[in-house]
Amino acid sequence: MRKITVIGTGYVGLVSGTCFAEIGNRVVCCDVDETKIAKLRQGEIPIYEPGLKELVERNAANERLYFTTDVGEAIQASDIIYIAVGTPMSETGEADMRYVMQAAKIIGENLNNYKIIVNKSTVPVGTGQLVRMVVQANKKYPWTRFDVVSNPEFLREGSAIADCMNMDRAVIGSDSEQALEIIAQLHEPFGTRIFKTDLESAEMIKYAANTFLATKISFINSIANICERVGANVMHVAEGMGLDSRIGGKFLQAGIGYGGSCFPKDTFALAHIADKAGYDFELLKSVIRTNQKQRYVVMSKLREALGGLTGKQIAVLGLAFKPETDDMRYAPSLTIIPELLKQGASVRAYDPIAVDAARVQLPPEVHYYDHVEQTVIGCDACVILTEWQDIVEMDLGTIRSFLNQPIIVDGRNCFSLEAMQEHGFEYHSIGRPTIN
Ligand code: NAD
Numbered sequence: 001m002r003k004i005t006v007i008g009t010g011y012v013g014l015v016s017g018t019c020f021a022e023i024g025n026r027v028v029c030c031d032v033d034e035t036k037i038a039k040l041r042q043g044e045i046p047i048y049e050p051g052l053k054e055l056v057e058r059n060a061a062n063e064r065l066y067f068t069t070d071v072g073e074a075i076q077a078s079d080i081i082y083i084a085v086g087t088p089m090s091e092t093g094e095a096d097m098r099y100v101m102q103a104a105k106i107i108g109e110n111l112n113n114y115k116i117i118v119n120k121s122t123v124p125v126g127t128g129q130l131v132r133m134v135v136q137a138n139k140k141y142p143w144t145r146f147d148v149v150s151n152p153e154f155l156r157e158g159s160a161i162a163d164c165m166n167m168d169r170a171v172i173g174s175d176s177e178q179a180l181e182i183i184a185q186l187h188e189p190f191g192t193r194i195f196k197t198d199l200e201s202a203e204m205i206k207y208a209a210n211t212f213l214a215t216k217i218s219f220i221n222s223i224a225n226i227c228e229r230v231g232a233n234v235m236h237v238a239e240g241m242g243l244d245s246r247i248g249g250k251f252l253q254a255g256i257g258y259g260g261s262c263f264p265k266d267t268f269a270l271a272h273i274a275d276k277a278g279y280d281f282e283l284l285k286s287v288i289r290t291n292q293k294q295r296y297v298v299m300s301k302l303r304e305a306l307g308g309l310t311g312k313q314i315a316v317l318g319l320a321f322k323p324e325t326d327d328m329r330y331a332p333s334l335t336i337i338p339e340l341l342k343q344g345a346s347v348r349a350y351d352p353i354a355v356d357a358a359r360v361q362l363p364p365e366v367h368y369y370d371h372v373e374q375t376v377i378g379c380d381a382c383v384i385l386t387e388w389q390d391i392v393e394m395d396l397g398t399i400r401s402f403l404n405q406p407i408i409v410d411g412r413n414c415f416s417l418e419a420m421q422e423h424g425f426e427y428h429s430i431g432r433p434t435i436n
Contacts, residue, residue, distance in 0.1 A: 001025055002186055005078035007071060007103045009036060011047055011160065011261070011327065012120060012153045013084030018052065019164040021059035023189035028066045028074040040067040048326035048353050051161040071103075075110040080186065083107075083131070084120045084153070093268035095124055104131040108138025111146060116179045118149040122206050122266060124273050128173070128199040147179035150199050152206035157260070158324030169193045173202025207273070210266040211284055216251040217258045218290035224254035224431025225297070234431025235413060254431040256336075256385065256411035257294035259321035261329040264291075295335045298383060298411045301428040303343070305407050306380055310344030313404070315379040317372060317394075318386025318412075319362075320354035328357045332411070333385050337362055350375040352388055373398055381407035387414050396423040 002025045006017035009031040017029040031037050036046045043060070045053045059065035068074050075081055085099035100121055107117055117135060119128060132148045150173040155163040170187040174180045175198060184194045197205070224234040234254040242249025258264065267288050274281035306312050321331035328334065333349075340347055347366045351358060355368050369375040372394045376382050382403060384391060392414045400406045400423055408420070410429040420427035420435045427435040 002080055002182075003078040004028070004080045004082060004186075005030060005071075005074040006082040006084050006120075007031075007075075007106075008083065008085035008099070008121070009033075009040065009067065010084065010086060011049070011157055012155065013082070014040075014045075014047070014056075015049065015052065015155060015160040015164055016082070016084065016120060016153060018055050018059055018065060019161070019190075020186070021062075021065040022055060022165070024064070025186070026064055026066075027059075028068055028078065030068045030071045030074045032069065032071070034069055037067045037069050048324075049157065049160050050324055055161060071106050072110040075107055075115075076112050078115070079113070080116045080118060080182070081107055082118045082120050082151075087121045087123055087265070087269075089265035089268055092272070094272045095122070095265065095269040097123065097127065097130075100127060100131065101134055104134035105138050107146075108135040109140055111135065111139055111144045112141065114145045116147050116149055116182060118151045118183060119203075120151055120153045122152060122210070122262070122269075123150075123203060124269060125200050125203045125207075127203060147174060147176035148199065149174040149176075149179050149183050150202035151183060152202060154206075154209065157327050158322060165190065167192045169195050171195050171197065171202050171205050173197045173199045173205075175199055207266055207270040210262055211270050211287070213251050214258055214263045214267050214291070215283070215287045217253075217255075217263075218287040218294075220252045220254050221257060221294045221430070222290055227431040228433075231433065232431075233433065237431075254413060255294075256298055256332045256430070257291040259330040259332050261321075261327055264330040267291075295332050296339075297430065298332075298336060298385075298409055299339055299343075301409045302340075302381060302383060305409065305426060305428060306405075308344075309340060312345045312380040313378060314340055314345045314347055315376040315382040315403075316340075316347055316349045317375065317382060317384045317391045318388055319349060319351035319358040320386050320388075323386055323388045324353075326354045326357050328354055328361055331358075331385075333358065334361055336383070336385065337366060341365055348375050348377075348379060350391075351386065352390060373402060377402045378404050380405050381409060383409045383411065384414055385411050387412040396420075396425070400424060 004027045006013045006029045009029040017027045021027040039046050083103045087095040090096040128148045172183050227234040238252040271284050319333040407426045413429045
């Protein structure tokens with residue numbers, strides 16, 4: 001049993017802290033956000049993540065999982081300190097490192113014995129060394145020793161618990177053999193493959209992995225755009241490509257591009273890291289541009305189908321950046337809905353989970369509804385932005401009868417062309433022939 005403190009109780013800190021408790025450690029999750037900690041102490045989960053509530057409840061009841069705003073006290077009482085604070089995109093596109101540096105400072109101020117400081121946040125290469133300097137400079141007791149480790153996180157929102165409990169691999173980077181060994185042992189109960197490396201390579205692995213996946217998405221979206229022009233079907237193309245084990249079928253779903261809290265900021269951050277290091281990462285810059293343009297594909301399809309958007313009523317189905325999460329960070333809906341309003345359309349919106357998070361970020365003119373069917377009533381077209389289960393399974397006959405015009409623009413390729421034809425829809429999807 002290890003005593004672990006996790007600084008930052010967001011999507012990553014809360015899930016990984018809870019999973020460390022689940023495998024038998026004593027974990028204190030801390031955060032500067034008092035509301036978040038107060039909720040957690042009352043058994044309320046501040047984010048939507050399937051399965052998390054039960055896991056938090058069980059480990060809190062077993063006195064393995066605690067929540068506090070007293071970061072200093074939590075640090076003093078633990079021997080492994082995880083940093084899991086946010087590293088959002090700054091105005092320049094670089095990773096904003098202020099929260100990581102705040103965490104490093106408070107760790108230094110509370111370093112009362114040997115501790116291993118593990119960075120789980122996604123951070124530019126060199127941050128581990130910077131954390132070491134900040135901790136060193138803020139040490140209250142000069143004799144205390146510490147080591148720094150990079151252990152990037154690869155979980156996906158929506159399946160975070162399963163991703164954490166059955167992780168593909170744990171990447172652990174450090175220049176201390178002792179710290180590498182302890183953090184490797186900590187991961188043994190997960191039964192995962194452990195990949196040990198140096199600090200800088202571990203930091204780079206996270207960016208390289210995420211930007212590679214983003215590249216796959218922009219690549220298949222570009223192929224989809226060509227498919228539309230030459231009469232091919234991108235879903236068949238992706239399936240045929242993915243059967244090649246060198247390529248693999250994952251991350252080859254054409255659509256409206258990636259969003260969320262990771263890919264947009266990590267692609268920008270790595271492009272900046274490359275620029276700073278004197279390398280023009282043209283490929284990645286093109287991945288970013290391709291992704292930004294892809295959101296407008298839905299707009300032009302809608303405009304064409306309706307002969308302009310002024311005065312048109314549009315049903316937007318799905319607001320979160322992907323299903324099974326309430327996370328709205330860089331969700332395509334945040335670009336598409338304001339654009340629809342700007343072009344004179346009115347918007348009725350639906351999402352099973354993310355409406356509260358969406359409402360604060362979207363213009364006040366948007367109307368929200370509790371059911372898919374209710375949302376489409378009297379609309380001139382329906383646009384699908386997130387492939388939630390209840391959207392994929394919506395009753396097509398009812399939807400057709402409630403729509404003013406039977407037009408669907410599907411940014412996620414949720415339906416077969418045959419089903420759309422059978423129900424008499426005009427159906428525009430991504431990289432597939434239009435059904436008229
Ligand atoms: P988040 O915004 O959900 O949570 C960060 C938390 O840190 C917030 O609750 C905030 O209040 C807290 N915080 C900030 N400064 C603090 C401080 N000084 N002391 C204590 N708490 C502090 O962020 P997230 O989505 O959990 O991401 C965290 C990191 O993990 C980021 O670097 C991200 O890139 C990376 N990551 C995220 C995901 C994901 O799917 N969300 C996946 C892999 C990696």
